[in-house]
Amino acid sequence: MTxxxxxxxxxxxxxxxxxRARGLSLAALVAILAxxxxxxxxxxxxxxxxxxxxxxxENQVLGGQVDNIGQAAVAVRIPRTLLALLAxxxxxxxxxxxxxxxxxxxxxxxxxxxxxxxxxxxxVGIAWFDISSAHAYIVAAILGAGVSAVFVYVIGSLxxxxxxxxxxxxxxxxxxxxxxxxxxxxxLPRADxxxxxxxxxxxxxxxxxxxxxxxxxxxxxxxxAIGLLSARRLNSLALGDELAAGLGERVAMxxxxxxxxxxxxxxxxxxxxxxxGFLGLVxxxxxxxxxxxxxxxxxxxxxxxxxxxxxxxxxxxRIIARPAELDVGIVTAFxxxxxxxxxxxxxxxxxx
Amino acid sequence: xxxxxxxDSIIDNRRRRARRRSLVIGxxxxxxxxxFALTLLLGQSFTPPEDVIRxxxxxxxxxxxxxxxxxxxxxxVLSILAGLSFGLGGVAFQIMLRNxxxxxxxxxxxxxxxxxxxxxxxxxxxxxxLVSVIAVAAGLGVALLVYALSFRNxxxxxxxxxxxxxxxxxxxxxxxxxxxRAPAWTLQEAMRWLTGSVNGAQLSDALPLVLAVVAFGGLxxxxxxxxxxxxxxxxxxxxxxVGVVRTRVMVIVAAVxxxxxxxxxxxxxxxxxxxxxPIAARIMENNGSLLIPSALIGAMLVLAGDYCxxxxxxxxxxxxxxxxxxxxxYLIFLIVRANRTANSP
Numbered sequence: 001m002t003x004x005x006x007x008x009x010x011x012x013x014x015x016x017x018x019x020r021a022r023g024l025s026l027a028a029l030v031a032i033l034a035x036x037x038x039x040x041x042x043x044x045x046x047x048x049x050x051x052x053x054x055x056x057x058e059n060q061v062l063g064g065q066v067d068n069i070g071q072a073a074v075a076v077r078i079p080r081t082l083l084a085l086l087a088x089x090x091x092x093x094x095x096x097x098x099x100x101x102x103x104x105x106x107x108x109x110x111x112x113x114x115x116x117x118x119x120x121x122x123x124v125g126i127a128w129f130d131i132s133s134a135h136a137y138i139v140a141a142i143l144g145a146g147v148s149a150v151f152v153y154v155i156g157s158l159x160x161x162x163x164x165x166x167x168x169x170x171x172x173x174x175x176x177x178x179x180x181x182x183x184x185x186x187x188l189p190r191a192d193x194x195x196x197x198x199x200x201x202x203x204x205x206x207x208x209x210x211x212x213x214x215x216x217x218x219x220x221x222x223x224x225a226i227g228l229l230s231a232r233r234l235n236s237l238a239l240g241d242e243l244a245a246g247l248g249e250r251v252a253m254x255x256x257x258x259x260x261x262x263x264x265x266x267x268x269x270x271x272x273x274x275x276x277g278f279l280g281l282v283x284x285x286x287x288x289x290x291x292x293x294x295x296x297x298x299x300x301x302x303x304x305x306x307x308x309x310x311x312x313x314x315x316x317x318r319i320i321a322r323p324a325e326l327d328v329g330i331v332t333a334f335x336x337x338x339x340x341x342x343x344x345x346x347x348x349x350x351x352x
Numbered sequence: 353x354x355x356x357x358x359x360d361s362i363i364d365n366r367r368r369r370a371r372r373r374s375l376v377i378g379x380x381x382x383x384x385x386x387x388f389a390l391t392l393l394l395g396q397s398f399t400p401p402e403d404v405i406r407x408x409x410x411x412x413x414x415x416x417x418x419x420x421x422x423x424x425x426x427x428x429v430l431s432i433l434a435g436l437s438f439g440l441g442g443v444a445f446q447i448m449l450r451n452x453x454x455x456x457x458x459x460x461x462x463x464x465x466x467x468x469x470x471x472x473x474x475x476x477x478x479x480x481x482l483v484s485v486i487a488v489a490a491g492l493g494v495a496l497l498v499y500a501l502s503f504r505n506x507x508x509x510x511x512x513x514x515x516x517x518x519x520x521x522x523x524x525x526x527x528x529x530x531x532x533r534a535p536a537w538t539l540q541e542a543m544r545w546l547t548g549s550v551n552g553a554q555l556s557d558a559l560p561l562v563l564a565v566v567a568f569g570g571l572x573x574x575x576x577x578x579x580x581x582x583x584x585x586x587x588x589x590x591x592x593x594v595g596v597v598r599t600r601v602m603v604i605v606a607a608v609x610x611x612x613x614x615x616x617x618x619x620x621x622x623x624x625x626x627x628x629x630p631i632a633a634r635i636m637e638n639n640g641s642l643l644i645p646s647a648l649i650g651a652m653l654v655l656a657g658d659y660c661x662x663x664x665x666x667x668x669x670x671x672x673x674x675x676x677x678x679x680x681x682y683l684i685f686l687i688v689r690a691n692r693t694a695n696s697p
Contacts, residue, residue, distance in 0.1 A: 170453070171684075182680060185677045334525060
């Protein structure tokens, strides 16, 4: 019953937070996000004076001429920032939804193999079905994400005790490993796309353009809408299936709809960024520390927090590896994996 | 008088099992030799057996000296050695932790060795045996780390595996990072460190691996009986007179040593360590120690996987991709089965 909550929250009942405190942390998060956006435009592998940054921003808005390389660099950073923002929000929200739907604190689109499933579907689509439009990529990725989510959930819930957190995580991790070697097998013989083998394994927001973002926007919007609207249902589900049913919730339906939202978000994100892991794991837990377990607050917080974290990770990736840059998926793995390990340690292991 | 018929039947039964065991191991060994011979004879073109034998004896044969001596032989030798190491190291871990999922390539030890090897080669510009030494040290370090991190009132198998998965996620990112920083890095070379490959094998690479197989394999073989006793559980093993901690430490050192040495040369060839043990168990039907059969099967997997990857598939794949594609469905099958039989490992 309490599988969906962390041990800490199960031990000590979370005090009801006042609207004001929540509102304040919301405002703080928005401020941080704005600051990170500014940093993300200003900081990069190339140091650029303020004048050029301002000029480039003006160009972006007013459609002027790009004068020098500095302004050109900033012009690339703007869509990149936007993509990091959207992808982070999508993954954070998807993680929170998945943790709510499965009532599993270890759920995350990366760990559950959903991102790798999307990646594999795109690879198969390119290599075998010659899909080439951005739309086809996104649809393939969403299909792949959906299929692998169902697949992992079925594998993880076989046997006694249903889908326990550890079984689900194990099934997801195994599926992830399996899919990632299948991706290599599919991509490698195609010399034209194989150059990017790494980009199939590690996600990044480097190659962002406004064009690609526009293609994915409708899917993300649908995902955000479905996700945020299922907050109340997720609250009922958190009480346990019987109680939720007793409150008049159609449990299976609620699960399916919320999961659909998460799948849309992960699939669309993976289609343009590649698989980015661990973000959806970390962010909702931070969110719970800040605003408690009420999904009506938790979901928007996870979205904002995810955007902040991905932007921060992307900025860090640009700074520490100068003059090259680090894919954001590498940074999130280094931030997220320790959290994952810490959470695994906290879980009581009944299985063995 | 009363006991003798039973005793006879027991003795008879034991003899039969021992005979069957040596028969199966013999068949496996013969198969391995046959595959070795096939890979030497038949590549892009067929080389007559007498030419191959003359090359092996050190004679110069026009054409064959290069294809067999320089290309096929080093590749086959390296495949066999790496396969032996992966098979042995993997099954040792699986037996010791009583869980088929606890193989070194899943709990992060291969990733650790691979990360160290990549770091040593790309960043420190090292070569040869030193890389193996560093890889072995890193493999041991990762094993220790995973064990320590999953220790909480004892080590539960499931927790160890998940902690290992987390650690290997970080190590894999590290590998990707180092590879991305190395500009003059061809795809084929990168594949070696991502999934394992024996492309461009040289006989000189085999030397550290031979030493590792002899030293660590010997150590492991000397512990084979104690290791088998560990299968019954720590308490039972202790009651049978096995020094549990000592055995465990020695087995970890030996198994990690083999895995890491092989990884330093051929990369973390996907799933060989994971697959060999369960296949051996299926073939041996609970008949004695799995160490030798599993080593033979590991060698066969790598040899056959590399041959498939080179010649039988529509395009050329490194061996790790072939074994990876083979191992992935099995991994999922194993999880399904482990979940269904609730309490089993």
